Amino acid sequence: MCNWLLDRRSRGRLYRARQLKELLRGLLGHPIGQAEDEPRHRVFRVSRSRIPEIVEPARKIRRRRPDILRTIGPGYSNARLGAFNNGVKVAIRMAHGFHRVTDLISLIMLRCGGLDIRLPEPVS
Numbered sequence: 356m357c358n359w360l361l362d363r364r365s366r367g368r369l370y371r372a373r374q375l376k377e378l379l380r381g382l383l384g385h386p387i388g389q390a391e392d393e394p395r396h397r398v399f400r401v402s403r404s405r406i407p408e409i410v411e412p413a414r415k416i417r418r419r420r421p422d423i424l425r426t427i428g429p430g431y432s433n434a435r436l437g438a439f440n441n442g443v444k445v446a447i448r449m450a451h452g453f454h455r456v457t458d459l460i461s462l463i464m465l466r467c468g469g470l471d472i473r474l475p476e477p478v479s
Contacts, residue, residue: 368406375401375409379416442467 378397402413416423446466450459465472 371404372406372409375404375406379412439467 379401381397398413398417402410402417404410443463446463447459450462453459453462
């Protein structure tokens with residue numbers, strides 16, 4: 356990253372925007388108890404800046420506060436949820452010829468449920 360972006364002496368608009376972005380991004384790293392109080396303070400601080408590219412996301416965060424808190428609660432990232440969704444899609448493709456939906460549900464539970472099934476190994 357450019358050193359002039361990180362220089363604290365330069366109080367330009369780009370530096371301030373980066374500071375505010377990092378302030379909002381830090382919300383996702385907090386535990387749920389602390390994250391319930393933090394967004395009000397941070398969003399207020401960000402919405403007072405007169406940078407339109409930063410104020411608009413602050414409004415969205417204020418509007419979507421309950422959804423954000425529900426996301427922080429379980430602690431799952433988008434990558435983990437995306438991987439689970441991909442596993443379900445692969446299971447649906449594999450189950451194309453199944454006659455009953457219950458068989459598809461069983462396949463998804465088997466593939467994505469975390470059950471570790473090992474075949475018996477030959478005894479020497």
